[in-house]
Amino acid sequence: MAANGKTRLQQYIPVFDWGRSYDRDALTNDLVAAVIVTIMLIPQSLAYALLAGLPAQMGIYASIVPIILYAIFGTSRALAVGPVAVVSLMTAAAIGNIASPGSPEYIVAALTLAFLSGVFLLLLGVFRLGFLANFLSHPVIAGFITASGIIIAVSQLKHILGVEASGHNLLEIVTSILTHLGETNWITLIIGVFAIGFLFWVRKGLKPVLLKAGLGERMATIVAKSGPVAVVFVTTLVTWAFGLAGLGVQVVGEVPQGLPPLTLPSFSMDLWGDLIGAAILLSVIGFVESVSVAQTLAAKRRQRINPDQELIGLGAANLGAAFTGGYPVTGGFARSVVNFDAGAETPAAGAYTAVGLAIAALVLTPLVFFLPKATLAATIIVAVLSLVDFSIIGKAWTYSKADFAAVCATIAITLGMGVELGVTAGVVISIVIHLYRTSRPHMAIVGRVPGTEHFRNVRRHDVITSEKILTVRVDESLYFANAHFLEDKIYDMVAQNPNVEHVILMCPAVNDIDMSALESLEAINERLKATNVKFHLTEIKGPVMDRLKCSDFLSHLTGKVFLSQHLAVKELSSQ
């Protein structure tokens, strides 16, 4: 538990670990990173709150206390915690069924969702159950993120067009937008299209310009990342100067000035029952996204993160969000990369970012009154389109049809039936495919390669076999799902070789034999015995052999257990 010379306290509350060696250099680096991330986070936080159907300030609140709590309990040095696109979408999907967006019940549901998510993550962390997230396979996650990105981008089109629309899956959203298409506000559309165009240009075109202008590589990258701030500034100014809000351009409007309020989630069991499933899904997705970002960044500096401790960090962050007017949060990709690139050295950078955002919440909120929602929507669209990546489909097709099926099903179900069903279906399908594969293992009759002690598949190689000895190699651990398959195959093979006197099961790739498989081996032994055929095992691994010795199988075995296949054939042939 207390590995690498860390005390238990340092392990569970990592701030006591890195905090001891905090110095002036680290402070400077962290402060610089914090300023940059703060500037970037202001429009992003407002935008994601909008995506979740919540008042804009909740996006800011969700970035302040959670980021501090993560700094205390988390293990990544560069992760920036706060609202992210996919989790915001899942929040909207989960609470959209319970209350209408923006209503007081909706806000309480968002707080409660953060609370349940926090409790669930903490429990997973305390019981060291972080490995559960591994059941989300890479293709399923990639498919899910791509499909979510599409849904998010399409759902934001209503803000670009300035129309009302709703829906939780692609078809509903598209239909809703199409029926309202006639109500398009042309000024809003111009602002939106300009913002999208500018942001796309900033991402690709601005950096080369800055580099030519003589900025350093790192500085150019950071300035290019703050493109959203420029768009926010320009469109807000234009909207204010020309009175566009009076011409039907939707603006953010009044955002209360002040520090995050103290809030309480609901403790109604009914509401918990409605939200718990969504809270679990959203926590797992958020955790997977966060851990993969954290691992990527940690590896670049040869640092390590501890996934179970990450659960505690994220759990604390979500509880913080629940009690300070936020909504579910996790470690975001874009903000973390900026934080890392800007030179953040310790989690303290996150704390300074929180201070920056707190100042913004106190002072700057009146300035966003005239910020058009179309600008925020443009920010979201450009951000999430970078998540959309269909190349996974082609890769999966080439490499593995099973993974291809999983990724296609995940994308199709997420787009067609919503995010919650999509990710659940993805997990279930990949488990089913895995079980199906291992339930019909590769089995081959083998013979000796002339002049060697090697045994190979009779169908692929020119090998020496004996009519009396049938050797079957099975290339999989034996467990309940393939135990019957093994029996059937062996009976089939024996039925096709009526002169056989010895059946050898060669087990170099058997890493485990569970009780069902043991009973199948016993059944095989008994049935072969009834027909005067002896049953032998070869090349059983040490741990598997230890297990078999705990049962009475070996005492009933009609044949022997040989250390190697070669020894077995030598002895049995000479009889």
Next chain:
Amino acid sequence: MAANGKTRLQQYIPVFDWGRSYDRDALTNDLVAAVIVTIMLIPQSLAYALLAGLPAQMGIYASIVPIILYAIFGTSRALAVGPVAVVSLMTAAAIGNIASPGSPEYIVAALTLAFLSGVFLLLLGVFRLGFLANFLSHPVIAGFITASGIIIAVSQLKHILGVEASGHNLLEIVTSILTHLGETNWITLIIGVFAIGFLFWVRKGLKPVLLKAGLGERMATIVAKSGPVAVVFVTTLVTWAFGLAGLGVQVVGEVPQGLPPLTLPSFSMDLWGDLIGAAILLSVIGFVESVSVAQTLAAKRRQRINPDQELIGLGAANLGAAFTGGYPVTGGFARSVVNFDAGAETPAAGAYTAVGLAIAALVLTPLVFFLPKATLAATIIVAVLSLVDFSIIGKAWTYSKADFAAVCATIAITLGMGVELGVTAGVVISIVIHLYRTSRPHMAIVGRVPGTEHFRNVRRHDVITSEKILTVRVDESLYFANAHFLEDKIYDMVAQNPNVEHVILMCPAVNDIDMSALESLEAINERLKATNVKFHLTEIKGPVMDRLKCSDFLSHLTGKVFLSQHLAVKELSSQ
């Protein structure tokens, strides 16, 4: 498809296969077996109908047409299809929530359950999905059957006591019986206890007596198996002669005389929705029980059964039950063994049994008017207690704690929360345990055993290692559930060996690398590259290597793929 020289017709309708070579000898053997099985089945069929909460005659009907259809479509030569204890209990549990036992709605629900079960089994068979039943592990089945046996035996106590009682789990049934204990009918209790005692004695004590009296082994076994008929005869006679029905002894009463009626299941979608889950569970349980009996018997004569064709046989039998006044059926253990022991050679024996039962339904039903329900309950209790076998718990404890957990959970949930939840929980738990196991595979750092080319675990053996080369052997196929674990472990190991220049992953037990694992390998490669460590693979299996060649992983790999670990270390050491 048309293996072993069989035509497609012979494969799908096996009667065309064995029917061609049917001769006088086979006819004689089959007829003898049919007479014996018929005598045994009459009380058993009545008893199981009672257990399912259905009118007694439905037990007989469920044995007639289904047995004929199985004879046409099934592949087992000795399997006897009809009502069985566990499926009857599951029928009662499934339709007990929908209607009150014995009501017309209850009967229609039973027919519908048989119909849905038949359709489901046929679909599984046509699409060759019989392997799905393999996900019921041996310990889960054993635990489930034991727990079901207890529930059935306890539920029958009400008939022995002559009281009213109901409930679907152990607690409900026991509570219900206890509250009605004061209403015990003493004459019923005497009959019941006598019947139970006599039947137990018959099972163990009668055969030696018969053998001493000079009967042959086979004949003695068969006579001993017909003990239930004697009890039925004696108790019916006593009840009639002394007018016990007037003294409160519950009797079977009027059973309509006649052949099975034509009936229709319900086609109400609401009812289908209520029953479909139960139909699936019951079909799978029935199929597993039936196939294991059929396989055991077939093996004794070196015959083979085809599990997918068995699904079609059982599906047809259940459809037959649905349209001729029956209820869900499957291949029963007791009746099949009797059939086999009595010398049945072909499925025609089943057809003759059906004729025998049809005659019984036409002629003998008035004779069972005075048959006490306590006698039938005694028959059931004695039959199911042979299913109860707690030794599986001890075996599982010794052999594998994971299997132990699965069997205990199955028994506890079946007893405490009913059969449907019990079996579902058992399946889910065994899959979860399997996934958990394979999600944290055994991994070892290995070194060369001095003087050999073998590489072994550094912790277990005295081996030669190099500070620059770290070799990790992983003992499991790599897939999404363990991909992150692999990454974490390797990073941990590299972090603990800072002077490493080469990391070798040794894969002799890796039977598959799925796309998630491939991405993890790519991630490992990239991260090691970032720290100037080369990543190599050794002893990759042929099929796995074929797959890797479909990806661009090998072109990015910083190191090499070596055929053997020895070659790898030789080359890397010499650099």
